[in-house]
Amino acid sequence: MAPQVTVDSINPKVIECQYAVRGEIVILAQKLQQEIQAKPEAYPFQEILYCNIGNPQSLGQKSITFFREVLALCDHPAILAKSETQALFSADSIERARKILDQIPGRATGAYSHSQGIKGLRDTIAAAIEARDGFPADPNDIFMTDGASPAVHMMMQLLIRSEKDGILCPIPQYPLYSASIALHGGTLVPYYLDEATGWGLEVSELKKQLQEAKSNGITVRALVVINPGNPTGQVLAEENQKAIVEFCKEEGLVLLADEVYQENVYVPEKKFHSFKKVARSMGYGEKDIHLVSFQSVSKGYYGECGKRGGYMEVTGFGADVREHIYKLASVNLCSNITGQILASLVMSPPKVGDKSYESYIAERDGILSSLARRAKTLEDAFNKLEGITCNKAEGAMYLFPRINLPKKATKAAEEMKTAPDLFYCRRLLNETGIVFVPGSGFGQVPGTWHFRCTILPQEEKIPAIVTRLTDFHKRFMNEFRD
Amino acid sequence: MAPQVTVDSINPKVIECQYAVRGEIVILAQKLQQEIQAKPEAYPFQEILYCNIGNPQSLGQKSITFFREVLALCDHPAILAKSETQALFSADSIERARKILDQIPGRATGAYSHSQGIKGLRDTIAAAIEARDGFPADPNDIFMTDGASPAVHMMMQLLIRSEKDGILCPIPQYPLYSASIALHGGTLVPYYLDEATGWGLEVSELKKQLQEAKSNGITVRALVVINPGNPTGQVLAEENQKAIVEFCKEEGLVLLADEVYQENVYVPEKKFHSFKKVARSMGYGEKDIHLVSFQSVSKGYYGECGKRGGYMEVTGFGADVREHIYKLASVNLCSNITGQILASLVMSPPKVGDKSYESYIAERDGILSSLARRAKTLEDAFNKLEGITCNKAEGAMYLFPRINLPKKATKAAEEMKTAPDLFYCRRLLNETGIVFVPGSGFGQVPGTWHFRCTILPQEEKIPAIVTRLTDFHKRFMNEFRD
Numbered sequence: 001m002a003p004q005v006t007v008d009s010i011n012p013k014v015i016e017c018q019y020a021v022r023g024e025i026v027i028l029a030q031k032l033q034q035e036i037q038a039k040p041e042a043y044p045f046q047e048i049l050y051c052n053i054g055n056p057q058s059l060g061q062k063s064i065t066f067f068r069e070v071l072a073l074c075d076h077p078a079i080l081a082k083s084e085t086q087a088l089f090s091a092d093s094i095e096r097a098r099k100i101l102d103q104i105p106g107r108a109t110g111a112y113s114h115s116q117g118i119k120g121l122r123d124t125i126a127a128a129i130e131a132r133d134g135f136p137a138d139p140n141d142i143f144m145t146d147g148a149s150p151a152v153h154m155m156m157q158l159l160i161r162s163e164k165d166g167i168l169c170p171i172p173q174y175p176l177y178s179a180s181i182a183l184h185g186g187t188l189v190p191y192y193l194d195e196a197t198g199w200g201l202e203v204s205e206l207k208k209q210l211q212e213a214k215s216n217g218i219t220v221r222a223l224v225v226i227n228p229g230n231p232t233g234q235v236l237a238e239e240n241q242k243a244i245v246e247f248c249k250e251e252g253l254v255l256l257a258d259e260v261y262q263e264n265v266y267v268p269e270k271k272f273h274s275f276k277k278v279a280r281s282m283g284y285g286e287k288d289i290h291l292v293s294f295q296s297v298s299k300g301y302y303g304e305c306g307k308r309g310g311y312m313e314v315t316g317f318g319a320d321v322r323e324h325i326y327k328l329a330s331v332n333l334c335s336n337i338t339g340q341i342l343a344s345l346v347m348s349p350p351k352v353g354d355k356s357y358e359s360y361i362a363e364r365d366g367i368l369s370s371l372a373r374r375a376k377t378l379e380d381a382f383n384k385l386e387g388i389t390c391n392k393a394e395g396a397m398y399l400f401p402r403i404n405l406p407k408k409a410t411k412a413a414e415e416m417k418t419a420p421d422l423f424y425c426r427r428l429l430n431e432t433g434i435v436f437v438p439g440s441g442f443g444q445v446p447g448t449w450h451f452r453c454t455i456l457p458q459e460e461k462i463p464a465i466v467t468r469l470t471d472f473h474k475r476f477m478n479e480f481r482d
Numbered sequence: 483m484a485p486q487v488t489v490d491s492i493n494p495k496v497i498e499c500q501y502a503v504r505g506e507i508v509i510l511a512q513k514l515q516q517e518i519q520a521k522p523e524a525y526p527f528q529e530i531l532y533c534n535i536g537n538p539q540s541l542g543q544k545s546i547t548f549f550r551e552v553l554a555l556c557d558h559p560a561i562l563a564k565s566e567t568q569a570l571f572s573a574d575s576i577e578r579a580r581k582i583l584d585q586i587p588g589r590a591t592g593a594y595s596h597s598q599g600i601k602g603l604r605d606t607i608a609a610a611i612e613a614r615d616g617f618p619a620d621p622n623d624i625f626m627t628d629g630a631s632p633a634v635h636m637m638m639q640l641l642i643r644s645e646k647d648g649i650l651c652p653i654p655q656y657p658l659y660s661a662s663i664a665l666h667g668g669t670l671v672p673y674y675l676d677e678a679t680g681w682g683l684e685v686s687e688l689k690k691q692l693q694e695a696k697s698n699g700i701t702v703r704a705l706v707v708i709n710p711g712n713p714t715g716q717v718l719a720e721e722n723q724k725a726i727v728e729f730c731k732e733e734g735l736v737l738l739a740d741e742v743y744q745e746n747v748y749v750p751e752k753k754f755h756s757f758k759k760v761a762r763s764m765g766y767g768e769k770d771i772h773l774v775s776f777q778s779v780s781k782g783y784y785g786e787c788g789k790r791g792g793y794m795e796v797t798g799f800g801a802d803v804r805e806h807i808y809k810l811a812s813v814n815l816c817s818n819i820t821g822q823i824l825a826s827l828v829m830s831p832p833k834v835g836d837k838s839y840e841s842y843i844a845e846r847d848g849i850l851s852s853l854a855r856r857a858k859t860l861e862d863a864f865n866k867l868e869g870i871t872c873n874k875a876e877g878a879m880y881l882f883p884r885i886n887l888p889k890k891a892t893k894a895a896e897e898m899k900t901a902p903d904l905f906y907c908r909r910l911l912n913e914t915g916i917v918f919v920p921g922s923g924f925g926q927v928p929g930t931w932h933f934r935c936t937i938l939p940q941e942e943k944i945p946a947i948v949t950r951l952t953d954f955h956k957r958f959m960n961e962f963r964d
Contacts, residue, residue, distance in 0.1 A: 004734030005703070005772055007802045011643050014806050022597055022812035058593035068558040075820075076554035078547070084566035111540035112780075112787040115504060146628050146790065149814045157665065161493050179813045183639065221487070252486030290487055298594075305594040306819035308628065320489045324496050330504035331661045332631045337788035338557075338820045
């Protein structure tokens with residue numbers, strides 16, 4: 001008998017799941033890159049400019065020295081006592097590595113940890129949350145994970161029983177959410193962010209969509225909020241967050257707060273507030289609201305995507321439900337220890353007086369101020385293009401400009417059975433090597449078209465991107481203008 | 483409105499899922515440990531002896547120096563060019579770190595990699611598989627994962643559509659499989675290993691169970707084989723493997739080969755053969771059989787559980803199905819880079835002539851020969867106990883002795899509404915601090931009772947374990963003997 005597993009016989013939830021950030025456009029980009037390597041003159045550009053994914057170090061962002069020193073010492077503690085180590089590593093990285101090793105049972109960085117992560121590291125993280133928010137945090141509420149993605153999957157797995165269970169998700173959204181909901185067989189209940197008010201999140205819209213879902217027989221279980229926003233880059237105002245908390249409390253929804261961009265705020269008039277801080281400041285405690293906050297080492301100024309570190313802080317669930325979350329964590333044993341250590345470091349970086357403090361601050365602020373400049377330059381460039389409008393990137397790592405495509409272009413796309421935004425992005429890639437992700441991968445108001453562009457290419461490359469994009473866009477519009 | 487998420491309203495698949503290796507007994511052990519720390523005289527023992535999980539470094543096993551040197555250098559490449567580094571690190575670890583960094587685009591160990599893992603590292607792994615098996619391996623067939631567990635989940639997610647889809651699993655089995663099948667809503671189709679023939683795997687039993695499942699309306703999609711066996715420790719003979727391959731080919735089943743203990747074979751008369759090698763040696767290629775092999779950095783002599791590295795080699799699927807596996811890998815972006823590097827290292831350790839070769843071999847063989855001695859000592863100790871019989875541990879890290887419990891003991895257990903094997907293990911823990919996992923967590927022939935014991939406590943602790951266990955067992959039997 002021949003092999004039996006065909007596309008017709010695999011799990012239809014897998015078929016349905018989409019993940020645009022590494023979807024068609026990116027696969028095409030990888031193909032072009034290989035072609036260019038083999039034959040440099042194959043395309044009118046020598047380099048693929050990846051603006052598709054929040055992966056800073058792949059584009060040349062340097063890692064923070066202190067963090068890497070500590071990781072190296074924890075990987076190979078045998079050198080801690082050697083005199084040469086003093087010359088190679090900063091004094092406080094040596095001290096921190098020793099402290100972390102003392103927190104690990106048997107100093108065994110190669111052992112599975114507690115299913116939630118090493119207790120001492122969770123203590124550090126809880127203390128850092130407490131310092132950030134001004135409200136208590138419990139290390140037993142921390143579940144350390146391989147980046148934020150597995151944490152999101154874990155909550156979806158817990159909450160979704162069938163397609164009758166719904167999750168309120170922003171549109172546009174980061175496609176991890178739609179992918180995870182599809183894989184777990186639930187229903188994505190969309191709520192639209194208001195592009196006209198800088199991607200505003202209106203509680204009236206939440207209420208409307210919740211009612212509509214209910215009337216369709218959907219039990220809405222949770223609300224996803226991404227703040228700062230991905231792909232939209234907005235930072236929520238505290239008053240807005242209060243209204244969201246109130247809504248979740250009233251409706252008994254789990255508030256799934258994606259707060260992985262908490263360090264990425266670029267405008268002085270906005271500030272990051274965690275949803276837990278907001279809820280606690282309203283007087284709401286454990287018994288009032290289910291609240292899960294996701295954090296990751298992949299974003300911020302550190303951008304350590306490849307280390308796959310992160311955690312979720314889980315509050316407001318009963319002990320019996322918590323036991324099941326613990327069990328889910330246990331089935332995968334634990335998250336990787338390097339990522340766990342790094343998560344503790346990003347939450348507790350060098351402090352005033354530490355030997356590395358000044359160099360750390362210089363590295364951190366260098367990255368964040370450059371990101372702010374890049375965001376502004378790209379935003380301005382988009383807003384100069386015919387038919388394109390782009391909201392301000394207040395935070396995160398993305399712009400999500402809207403493109404008013406000429407009818408001729410949408411028609412040309414339709415003839416190729418391609419979404420118009422994909423049509424634009426594919427042309428852009430083929431002609432310039434620039435990789436944007438079509439808005440359809442994130443969701444958008446029907447009939448509108450967007451794309452997501454990261455602000456991550458190194459600063460010296462931004463002018464070339466702007467030029468190439470501008471030239472391409474002019475050609476495109478000249479070809480298709482109605 | 484008060485919080486709404488209760489145990490009655492979470493996903494019933496999560497409720498159903500069990501994971502004994504970190505289940506009730508282990509939670510009790512952690513509680514006892516805390517009590518002992520607070521009050522050393524609380525129990526008649528000063529230490530919890532964890533024999534519940536294959537986690538060697540938590541029990542004092544040292545990591546392999548060369549591997550950790552390379553990881554440290556890859557974490558902090560800035561020191562590669564420093565003269566002090568020459569004094570601290572072996573010359574070949576420096577060379578290997580440079581080579582690995584060259585294989586990583588932009589030398590960025592902090593970037594998300596290709597969804598399947600860094601191509602250069604997959605090249606290394608494919609070459610190592612080829613050298614091991616004598617048959618070609620394709621780097622594009624390698625999917626690097628955070629340990630083997632996520633790889634198993636990925637395949638279950640792909641294959642299981644509903645409870646009508648079945649997966650043939652050994653009984654006893656490693657509970658990851660039952661947990662993953664439960665979480666994905668499939669049906670575990672058991673096949674029993676024959677304890678009387680050293681946990682033999684009979685194809686007649688596979689056929690019988692397959693037919694029975696079919697007659698119950700189950701579509702069996704895959705066969706899980708764990709070789710060397712967990713929790714059973716047997717190593718399959720090549721002829722036996724051929725018959726299993728033939729069976730999978732005939733029935734169009736995916737062969738899911740858990741080969742994470744491939745380095746853990748302790749008896750001279752047995753040798754590890756990968757299922758891919760066996761299939762290819764029978765002349766079966768890509769078009770003949772679906773074959774997935776799982777490997778991990780957590781086991782072997784390296785035991786680097788906390789690094790969460792591993793891979794699966796996926797062969798025999800069409801390009802369209804492969805695309806969906808790739809998409810599943812992409813939703814989580816990539817596995818952690820430290821684990822990826824380590825996976826390449828364990829598959830390609832120092833070679834004759836390399837500076838670290840001799841110390842590496844000494845470390846490796848020291849660990850493996852000690853494991854073999856520990857396995858034999860524990861096996862002999864179990865076989866001396868009244869009512870206990872224990873098969874030989876040919877490989878892996880476990881013994882799975884059978885205990886013939888007196889009727890009085892099973893009755894006492896029943897009165898406490900406890901499974902008799904759990905009753906025994908709980909008493910053992912409370913009286914000695916030794917942590918075994920009851921056989922019911924792995925599955926066993928109804929009416930028989932077992933427990934799993936790892937061979938991992940450090941060698942100098944084994945005599946104390948044997949004494950404590952023997953004394954306990956005598957007391958237990960004296961109390962309950964019929």
